[in-house]
Amino acid sequence: MTDDPSRRTCLAIVLAAGEGTRMRSDTPKVLHRVAARSMLAHALDAVRAAGADRIAVVVGPGREDVAEAARRVVPDASVFVQAERLGTAHAVLAARAALAQPADDVVVAYADTPLVEAETFARLRAPLAEGAAVTVLGFEAADPTGYGRVLRDGETVRAIREHRDANDAERAVTLCNAGLMALSGSDALSLLDAIGNENAKGEYYLTDAVEIARARGRTVACVVAPEWEVQGVNDRVQLAHVERTLQERLRERAMRAGVTMVDPESVFLAHDTVLGRDVVLEPSIVFGPGVVVESGATIHAFSHLEGARIAAGASVGPFARLRPGADIGKGAKVGNFVEVKKAKVGAGAKLPHLSYVGDAEIGAKANLGAGTITCNYDGFDKHLTRVGEGAFVGSNSSLVAPVTVGAGAFVGSGSVVTQDVPADALALARGRQAVKDGWAVRFRAEKAEAKAAKAENEAKASTSDDA
Numbered sequence: 001m002t003d004d005p006s007r008r009t010c011l012a013i014v015l016a017a018g019e020g021t022r023m024r025s026d027t028p029k030v031l032h033r034v035a036a037r038s039m040l041a042h043a044l045d046a047v048r049a050a051g052a053d054r055i056a057v058v059v060g061p062g063r064e065d066v067a068e069a070a071r072r073v074v075p076d077a078s079v080f081v082q083a084e085r086l087g088t089a090h091a092v093l094a095a096r097a098a099l100a101q102p103a104d105d106v107v108v109a110y111a112d113t114p115l116v117e118a119e120t121f122a123r124l125r126a127p128l129a130e131g132a133a134v135t136v137l138g139f140e141a142a143d144p145t146g147y148g149r150v151l152r153d154g155e156t157v158r159a160i161r162e163h164r165d166a167n168d169a170e171r172a173v174t175l176c177n178a179g180l181m182a183l184s185g186s187d188a189l190s191l192l193d194a195i196g197n198e199n200a201k202g203e204y205y206l207t208d209a210v211e212i213a214r215a216r217g218r219t220v221a222c223v224v225a226p227e228w229e230v231q232g233v234n235d236r237v238q239l240a241h242v243e244r245t246l247q248e249r250l251r252e253r254a255m256r257a258g259v260t261m262v263d264p265e266s267v268f269l270a271h272d273t274v275l276g277r278d279v280v281l282e283p284s285i286v287f288g289p290g291v292v293v294e295s296g297a298t299i300h301a302f303s304h305l306e307g308a309r310i311a312a313g314a315s316v317g318p319f320a321r322l323r324p325g326a327d328i329g330k331g332a333k334v335g336n337f338v339e340v341k342k343a344k345v346g347a348g349a350k351l352p353h354l355s356y357v358g359d360a361e362i363g364a365k366a367n368l369g370a371g372t373i374t375c376n377y378d379g380f381d382k383h384l385t386r387v388g389e390g391a392f393v394g395s396n397s398s399l400v401a402p403v404t405v406g407a408g409a410f411v412g413s414g415s416v417v418t419q420d421v422p423a424d425a426l427a428l429a430r431g432r433q434a435v436k437d438g439w440a441v442r443f444r445a446e447k448a449e450a451k452a453a454k455a456e457n458e459a460k461a462s463t464s465d466d467a
Helices: 039-049 064-073 088-093 118-129 188-193 208-215 236-256 439-466
Strands: 010-016 054-059 078-081 105-110 134-140 149-153 156-161 175-184 220-224 285-287 333-336 339-345 350-353 356-362 373-375 385-387 398-400 403-405
Touching: 010 039, 010 064, 010 088, 039 054, 039 064, 039 105, 039 118, 054 064, 064 078, 088 188, 105 118, 118 134, 118 175, 118 220, 134 156, 134 208, 156 208, 156 220, 175 188, 188 208, 208 220, 398 403
Parallel strands: 010 054, 010 105, 054 078, 134 220, 333 350, 339 356, 356 373, 356 385, 373 398, 385 403
Antiparallel strands: 105 175, 134 175, 149 156, 149 175
């Protein structure tokens, strides 16, 4: 074991076995998403960033979906099943095999408390390097009703008292227990095994480790976090509160880094959205995961972006949709009601409006007229469309992949292009226009005559019925 915080080993145990019945959902509670990422993934990333070199995840019985979600974030995570719900200490002990392996620090995190930051977990570990057996995470509650109180003698924690068991003086304490805890690796199993279930619910409470450690003459420390950070989620109302809190922080961070948001509250960012300096975001924009917007780009109102890269100075929207694989080049324009999927759009290219561009390569400074469609799917496979540099595709054209329009070529409006177009050529793929003089006059006369005859027949039929 080492006292050097930078070299101490750490086991993080992430509790993810809760039923989440109050969510009223077929989706496990911890897989509900905040800022386009599951609460479980938020917790796993935070403990990993705080220096955990081993991670154990405790799931409920039959919850292979939660286990798989955990392994997608941390491929080498150990997964343990809590067969019965007998309290938080019982849940931690479900990972007994992980606890039995040496670690300097053991951190206990909750997958339904997704806003706790890596720096807070690191602070939670710090007192262990100074000899503490336990560190608890506390917060100053605006309204402490219902929370367990953290009772201290100076800087040392004496006990955690549940609200229902607290006397009047203890209820006046506003420092409350957030539930998260760190334990000295050499003491963890011994403390956990000493926790009993002699309480009204017959459950094993992790908080009892505090008084057990104190009874053994060990130090128990407390680290304080802001109340917003330790919000837990038990139902969809609380999920919305957590989403709102995280969005506010993501927006503020972006704006302080040089991003302009015309109406910040209407912009929804993903946890990993990357926004460069002098990016302008108009109202009502939604970012899914995996979006990078480089400096000076503008995203206009009512656009939806996911898995896309927008280069410097580009313009997207309004009412644009960028799907995964969209790569918009420097200074390019993707206009209103344009959808781009798995397509590279070259520098300065223009997709002004009403187009679908999927599985395509659009060359620099090419222009696709309104209503241009890349027909990329044949019912079985996807195929590639290439439009060369400086090419011009007229409005309402269909490019049936696989097909290439060469550099500098023109495609006439309304064309259905099924064969490659050479560079600098003109392609016309539409029926020849025919004009028939006087046809409309004859057409209207015929229709009027037919309508009059129909009315006359209906009148005769009505007279016959009356007779």
